[in-house]
Each structure stands twice: as C-alpha cells, then as structure tokens.
Amino acid sequence: MNDFASVPAEQLHQVTLDGISPESINYSFSYKNVTNKKLKKLIVNENNVFFACTQAKKPVFRFASGQRVHMVNPFEYAGNEVICLGRMDFLMRGIHLHGYLFQFA
Numbered sequence: 001m002n003d004f005a006s007v008p009a010e011q012l013h014q015v016t017l018d019g020i021s022p023e024s025i026n027y028s029f030s031y032k033n034v035t036n037k038k039l040k041k042l043i044v045n046e047n048n049v050f051f052a053c054t055q056a057k058k059p060v061f062r063f064a065s066g067q068r069v070h071m072v073n074p075f076e077y078a079g080n081e082v083i084c085l086g087r088m089d090f091l092m093r094g095i096h097l098h099g100y101l102f103q104f105a
Contacts, residue, residue, distance in 0.1 A: 004029050004051075007075060016072045017082075017102075020061045022052040024097075028076055031103065039101055042085040047104035049085070050076075056089060056096035063087075063100050071102075081105040 004026045013021055028048035034040050042065070043049070054060045063069060063084040071082050082102040090097055 004033075011075075014072075014074050017052055017061060017063075018069050023055060023060060024051075024053040025073075026050045026052075028104070034101075036088070039086060039088065042101065044083060044085065044103060045105075047079075049101060049103045051088075051099045051101055053097045053099045056098050059098055061100075062098075068105065069102065079104050 007015055007025050007027065012023070012025065015021060015025055028050040031043050031046060031049050034043065034049060052061075065084060065086045067084045069082050069084060071080050073080070081104070083105050085101040085103055088099045088101065090099060
C-alpha cells in the first residue's frame with residue numbers, strides 16, 4: 001500500500017464513502033497491481049481499485065464484502081459506485097488499521 005499515492009490529509013474531507021470521510025484513502029490504481037493472492041481472488045472486474053482505511057481502535061466505518069457503496073471523490077473520474085472487495089488488517093507507524101479494498105463497479 002505504501003507504493004501508491006494517497007489523498008493528502010487536508011483534502012480528505014472532500015472524499016466520502018456512503019457519506020463518511022475515510023481516515024486515509026489511496027488514489028485508484030490498476031487491478032493488475034494487486035499482488036496479495038487472497039485479495040487478487042476477490043477482484044470482480046477490470047476496473048481500478050483503491051484502499052480506504054480507518055483505525056481499528058475507533059473505526060469510522062465498516063463495510064461488508066460485496067457491499068455496493070456510493071463514493072464522492074473529486075479526484076477520481078471512474079464513477080461513483082464502488083464495490084467493497086474485502087478487508088485487510090495491518091499496522092502502519094504503530095497504528096492498527098482496517099484497510100478496505102474497493103473496486104469501481
């Protein structure tokens with residue numbers, strides 16, 4: 001996830017997933033760049049994917065695998081309907097995070 005650019009913190013308030021701003025979100029990237037075998041099996045089409053993250057301790061959102069989510073993002077032009085493919089938990093700079101992988105519908 002560190003290989004892909006993230007939306008700057010001062011612009012995060014402009015991005016929402018079902019009306020909720022994520023604590024961190026990547027710009028979308030090609031589904032071909034997903035190298036994790038478990039996540040790669042979840043890909044549903046050939047559209048771009050991205051990660052949206054929230055702290056595990058106090059999550060601001062929760063999404064189920066397969067859930068369709070309305071996204072508002074002035075930095076992306078691929079559409080505003082995305083599908084949650086799954087969740088990956090990880091540690092970044094000492095903070096436990098839930099990273100949700102989304103793909104444009």
